[in-house]
Amino acid sequence: MGDAQYAIELKGISKAFGPVQANRDINIAVPKGTIHGIIGENGAGKSTLMSILYGFYKADAGQIFVDGKLTPIPDSQSAIRAGIGMVFQHFKLVQNFTVLENVILGAEDGPMLSTSLTRARKALADLAREYELDVDPDALIEDLSVGHQQRVEILKALYRQADILILDEPTGVLTPDEADHLFRILKGLKDQGKTVILITHKLREIMEATDNVSVMRRGTMVATVKTADSSPESLAELMVGRKVLLEVAKEPANPGAVVLSVKDLRIKDDHGVERLKGVSFDIRAGEILGIAGVAGNGQSELLAALGGMMKASGKITMQGVDLPLSGKGADGQSRRAAGIAHVPEDRHHHGLILDFSAWENVALGYHNDPAYQKNALFMDNDALIADTEKKMARFDVRPPIASLPAKSFSGGNQQKIVVAREMERNPTLLLIGQPTRGVDIGAIEFIHKQIVALRDAGTAVLLVSVELDEIMSLSDRIAVMFDGQIMGLRDPATTNERELGLLMAGMNGEAA
Amino acid sequence: MDRIPRWADLALVPLVSLGLAALISALVILAIGQDPMEALNVMVTGAVGSAYGWGYTLYYTTSFIFTGLAVTIAFHAGLFNIGGEGQAQLGGLGVALACLFLPWPHWSLALIGASVAAAVFGAAWAAIPAYLQAKRGSHIVITTIMFNYIAASLMVFMLVDVLRPEGQMDPATANFPEATHLPTLNQIPGFNLIFTKDVPANVTFLIALAAAWVVWAILWRTRLGYQIRAFGKPGAAAHYAGINGFRITMIAMLLSGGLAGMMAINNVMGEAERLLQNSASGAGFIGIAVALMGRNHPVGVVLAAVLFGFLFQGGAELGLWTKIPIELRTVVQGLVILFTGALDYMVRMMLARVFALFRAPAEAKGAA
Numbered sequence: 001m002g003d004a005q006y007a008i009e010l011k012g013i014s015k016a017f018g019p020v021q022a023n024r025d026i027n028i029a030v031p032k033g034t035i036h037g038i039i040g041e042n043g044a045g046k047s048t049l050m051s052i053l054y055g056f057y058k059a060d061a062g063q064i065f066v067d068g069k070l071t072p073i074p075d076s077q078s079a080i081r082a083g084i085g086m087v088f089q090h091f092k093l094v095q096n097f098t099v100l101e102n103v104i105l106g107a108e109d110g111p112m113l114s115t116s117l118t119r120a121r122k123a124l125a126d127l128a129r130e131y132e133l134d135v136d137p138d139a140l141i142e143d144l145s146v147g148h149q150q151r152v153e154i155l156k157a158l159y160r161q162a163d164i165l166i167l168d169e170p171t172g173v174l175t176p177d178e179a180d181h182l183f184r185i186l187k188g189l190k191d192q193g194k195t196v197i198l199i200t201h202k203l204r205e206i207m208e209a210t211d212n213v214s215v216m217r218r219g220t221m222v223a224t225v226k227t228a229d230s231s232p233e234s235l236a237e238l239m240v241g242r243k244v245l246l247e248v249a250k251e252p253a254n255p256g257a258v259v260l261s262v263k264d265l266r267i268k269d270d271h272g273v274e275r276l277k278g279v280s281f282d283i284r285a286g287e288i289l290g291i292a293g294v295a296g297n298g299q300s301e302l303l304a305a306l307g308g309m310m311k312a313s314g315k316i317t318m319q320g321v322d323l324p325l326s327g328k329g330a331d332g333q334s335r336r337a338a339g340i341a342h343v344p345e346d347r348h349h350h351g352l353i354l355d356f357s358a359w360e361n362v363a364l365g366y367h368n369d370p371a372y373q374k375n376a377l378f379m380d381n382d383a384l385i386a387d388t389e390k391k392m393a394r395f396d397v398r399p400p401i402a403s404l405p406a407k408s409f410s411g412g413n414q415q416k417i418v419v420a421r422e423m424e425r426n427p428t429l430l431l432i433g434q435p436t437r438g439v440d441i442g443a444i445e446f447i448h449k450q451i452v453a454l455r456d457a458g459t460a461v462l463l464v465s466v467e468l469d470e471i472m473s474l475s476d477r478i479a480v481m482f483d484g485q486i487m488g489l490r491d492p493a494t495t496n497e498r499e500l501g502l503l504m505a506g507m508n509g510e511a512a
Numbered sequence: 513m514d515r516i517p518r519w520a521d522l523a524l525v526p527l528v529s530l531g532l533a534a535l536i537s538a539l540v541i542l543a544i545g546q547d548p549m550e551a552l553n554v555m556v557t558g559a560v561g562s563a564y565g566w567g568y569t570l571y572y573t574t575s576f577i578f579t580g581l582a583v584t585i586a587f588h589a590g591l592f593n594i595g596g597e598g599q600a601q602l603g604g605l606g607v608a609l610a611c612l613f614l615p616w617p618h619w620s621l622a623l624i625g626a627s628v629a630a631a632v633f634g635a636a637w638a639a640i641p642a643y644l645q646a647k648r649g650s651h652i653v654i655t656t657i658m659f660n661y662i663a664a665s666l667m668v669f670m671l672v673d674v675l676r677p678e679g680q681m682d683p684a685t686a687n688f689p690e691a692t693h694l695p696t697l698n699q700i701p702g703f704n705l706i707f708t709k710d711v712p713a714n715v716t717f718l719i720a721l722a723a724a725w726v727v728w729a730i731l732w733r734t735r736l737g738y739q740i741r742a743f744g745k746p747g748a749a750a751h752y753a754g755i756n757g758f759r760i761t762m763i764a765m766l767l768s769g770g771l772a773g774m775m776a777i778n779n780v781m782g783e784a785e786r787l788l789q790n791s792a793s794g795a796g797f798i799g800i801a802v803a804l805m806g807r808n809h810p811v812g813v814v815l816a817a818v819l820f821g822f823l824f825q826g827g828a829e830l831g832l833w834t835k836i837p838i839e840l841r842t843v844v845q846g847l848v849i850l851f852t853g854a855l856d857y858m859v860r861m862m863l864a865r866v867f868a869l870f871r872a873p874a875e876a877k878g879a880a
Contacts, residue, residue, distance in 0.1 A: 309752055332754025342752070350752040353745045360738070365753035367738050378733045
């Protein structure tokens, strides 16, 4: 390592995709041996900037200095050579390889694997000791928890002699405990003189973990400040460009009659593994029941079964009428007819057809609506487009162009299209999964307001989210799921993150 | 991430691909010691240089429109129907049975009856692979290919043992009665001003154009088409929306098989006027290339069908008037399919680079 002051310096970086200026004259200097946060709304250009730094995109203009030296980075090999390592939001690991095999993948020296493996095993042991990065080198990736998989990604970068580590939204899939552990690892890296760039949209993490923070908005770098001199409110304002309400303002709930009653709901997946192990609860009109839990503990299956997308056994009763859980009538059409709207967890896979235009997506699931038919034969596309434009205006979808394909909208606007489609039906019951995943702060505030407004109008809301903050601030009651079961129901007013975190990890003080 | 304008995507990419295919074809013709310019001249004059040539080109075009539409509608449901050949042969059986065994007072009624029979037989042949795909997950590509072979064997049996008139030497049905003969373009008022000589292109061409419109209307203007397209896109959004995958798979494949079957009214009823062995003569497979090149849009399918009609007719002319063997037609077709289908992406990327070169300076100005 040289003795320059900055590990990374970007000067005048610009990048355009067609008419979209993703980065505009970006200047940033990351001091050596610090943790540097980059925050910004979706589409602010954080990922583009990091992709330029990692050699995925070529900047239209600007210079990159690594360790004080002008370093062109035309591809990711050059980035690795320059000592830059990247941990992606979606891990790039071979599931049926061991940790060791994944670490040497692409960094094998020589034709025989054994030499690389021996070398890597020793290096891994050293790294584990140094940074609290202990992972069994012979475990298969598919057997590891998400937190451990992420450690493997970090190990991969360190094994390649990375001095600068970029992490893209690293805590999205972690429990609060795992996230804390990750930040301890990052602090350890920093203490050893490594530089960490942390991309996130969670202000709490920025405040907790970083030394400096740069804020991006609409492709430009609006400010770089010392974290100690800033506050969540001031950063949020910088990100959005206006004052933002971080807390959800809501009146106490006014619950009515039971709308949905779920009894002993069980689901087996294709391999015969039980994913839901007898879940029971009631939701009343005008209340929000939040389901907390680490991803993969049965919440997705619960939503899928209630939304008619997955066969299940047990009993669900909607306003006194039993709904079928398998066979005829257990499909999305019947559920919609029963007054259930469903904002699915995965808007790219389920909620939207990305190649379809916005107006075609507004018809998704409601293509049989008489308002969308011209006559017995043809659909009334004009009416559908007009309806879409109305919904886009009410939900402030940008750009408000109904004919634009869904894939051309930013994440937040895509989610607004889905939410608008489902909420504007005034459902009796709203199923909503990860309502703000990959959605920028401005849109989060808006979507949260809409959920509360719908609740106040008497809709029963089942909210599933892996964001504990979201569950805590929106729910009127919280159920925590672990391993296909509900570990307990809590009142958000009297519980805290610690208690919920323990429940999420499967530890129940009452019935261990 | 580099994109090219829509007009270039729709027009320039196929044209450049065609140019490349033509270039390689020219090299092949040079390699066998013939003159490529002369070959091109013969093909163009023979296929599109006269109304008479067009009369043949449009005859082939008609068949290709039907089989191209068949592939298109299945494609939008995410299904790759390779079985057009067999479905077209079965369509021919339907046409033959309708024409031979039902008394028709007039060709127009016979045309309606035979169309229905052709569509029903073609659809029935697609129904079994469709069911196997929808219920059992047997891959439609494999099953439809196998059904092509089964269809060929079935037709041999029907033509040799069942439908062949006693004493006839070749495996074919008897000639269809006079009342079922369709008017060719030179017999239709209006068209007869253009087509003065007897040509094989017949009234079915107009039905093919109508079918193209119907397919467009179904796909982009009806609930069924919406569900077909939603089902055919990657992801599970159709499942989320409660669209019944079994139903959509069946309907899309029945429509596809029906369209492939209807090709038989062009060649069996309109031209041969009896059912011969191997009646589809490869048009079912050409349909795949036509749909590919036509971007699975009915307008594109019609245009691509004209191109392949030209290649078919022009290729036949080559065999007649030059020393170039008629098999070269297959080579040229193969190259066209290779470049417009398989290497489409290569051409697109090349053009994207070219466009990026021109665009970069312009945008730098716009951004400032």
